Structure formats: C-alpha cells, structure tokens
C-alpha cells in the first residue's frame with residue numbers, strides 16, 4: 001500500500017488536500033508541527049471514514065533531525081510513499097529590513113530546504129515506476145521579484161525552478177509539478193490582506209478547494225507548473241510584456257502598505 005505524504009496537513013490548503021484524498025479513501029500520512037492538531041484531525045477523519053488509513057507524525061520542517069525522524073518512523077512501520085504533497089509554507093510579508101535571523105531561517109527552511117529534503121528522502125524510498133507523484137505548492141508571487149515580499153517570492157521561485165529541473169531528471173520515473181496559487185482566504189490575516197488589495201486582490205483570489213482539485217489533476221498529467229485562475233494567468237502573461245522595472249514598481253506599491261507575520265516565535 002502506498003501512502004500520500006502531506007506536509008502542512010492541518011493548514012488551510014493542506015487540510016483541503018487531505019479532505020479530498022480522504023473522501024476517495026486514499027491512504028494518507030499527515031505531518032505538521034503540532035501533534036495535538038494532527039491527532040484531532042485524524043480523529044475527525046476517522047469518524048467520517050473508520051476504514052481510512054491515516055498515519056500522523058509531527059515534524060518541524062526547519063530541523064534536519066525532525067525531518068529524518070519522520071522518515072525513520074515511516075521506515076520502521078514499512079510505510080511507502082507514492083505521492084508527496086508539499087504544502088507547508090511560511091508567508092511572512094514585510095520589508096526585508098524588518099527581518100531578523102529567525103524569520104530568515106524559518107522562511108527559507110520551511111519553503112525551500114524542507115521541500116528539497118523531503119523530496120530527496122521520498123525518492124530514496126519510492127517505487128520510481130513512472131507513477132510516483134511530487135506536488136509542491138509555490139505561489140503566483142514568484143512570477144517576478146516582489147519588493148516587500150522579497151524573501152517569500154524568492155523561496156517560492158527557487159522551489160518552482162527546482163521542481164521544473166527535477167521533472168526533467170526524473171522523466172518516465174516520477175511526475176513533478178509545482179502549483180502557483182494566487183491569494184486563498186485560508187487565515188484571517190490573509191483574508192484581510194486580500195481585502196486590502198481591493199479589486200486586484202479579489203480577482204487574484206480563489207478557494208483552496210479549487211486550487212487543490214486542479215493541482216491534483218495537474219500532477220497526474222505531469223504538468224511542469226500550473227498557475228491557477230484566469231486573472232493570474234492573464235497577469236502572468238501581461239507582466240511578461242512589461243519592463244521588469246515597471247513590474248517591480250507596481251509590486252512595491254501593492255505590498256508596501258500591507259504586512260503579514262503569522263509565524264512569530
């Protein structure tokens with residue numbers, strides 16, 4: 001039996017992926033930082049479908065030992081992964097001068113290092129028969145450098161480029177897709193942020209259900225990357241026609257007056 005490993009499983013988008021797969025009866029292995037949140041989520045899933053195969057294991061994606069412990073646990077239980085859905089991400093958005101070392105490490109490790117490390121560990125164990133799937137959640141912000149959202153956009157760009165290159169290396173053996181959503185109203189601070197961006201925010205935003213559904217279809221088809229939503233596709237195309245300096249000037253205006261710092265420690 002092959003499990004789908006989902007990071008950020010208790011978050012807004014992660015729980016959406018989880019619910020979709022749980023409804024189909026797919027064996028799932030869920031991770032996030034909080035063991036309590038994972039246990040509560042597992043109980044809720046099992047209540048709906050007692051036969052569902054659900055394994056939980058907490059992991060702090062910033063920590064090498066914590067990441068290794070998760071795969072050791074899976075090895076000890078002879079758990080094999082046929083799909084990885086890397087949803088975890090830290091979306092701190094503020095001027096880079098406001099960052100301290102902890103913010104830098106958290107965002108770079110969770111958004112990029114953790115993903116690369118999980119992909120490596122998974123590939124070492126997965127049957128590379130062409131059906132193995134790796135789906136990473138990037139962001140539409142990575143379509144260009146984003147002043148005042150600089151580190152986030154850069155980590156998501158790194159993830160996207162890594163996935164695209166890896167897809168070529170693994171051709172015929174595994175499918176690799178990076179999905180680039182626009183704003184999703186998953187947390188209260190994100191909802192406020194979308195509202196603060198007025199018409200642009202409203203047009204770019206979409207439900208996590210739509211994103212998760214389209215992303216699952218895209219990785220089945222081994223798409224290299226997928227931008228979700230007509231407006232986001234149009235913005236991506238339109239932006240490519242404009243000089244980069246104009247695009248960054250616009251991005252700076254959009255982000256300068258808002259701030260998100262959910263993952264404080």
Ligand SMILES: NC(=O)c1ccc[n+]([C@@H]2O[C@H](COP(=O)([O-])OP(=O)(O)OC[C@H]3O[C@@H](n4cnc5c(N)ncnc54)[C@H](OP(=O)(O)O)[C@@H]3O)[C@@H](O)[C@H]2O)c1
Nearest residue numbers: 008011012013032033060061087088089139182183184186
């Ligand atoms: N919402 C949007 O507008 C939007 C737009 C584009 C892209 N995205 C991307 O979509 C993904 C999901 O975002 P979301 O909106 O669902 O936000 P969310 O609810 O805050 O989910 C983020 C998840 O990341 C996990 N995480 C954070 N730090 C972690 C760490 N150190 N170790 C392990 N897990 C950690 C959290 O897990 P725990 O809290 O359970 O530990 C949480 O489940 C992210 O990659 C985000 O960048 C979001």
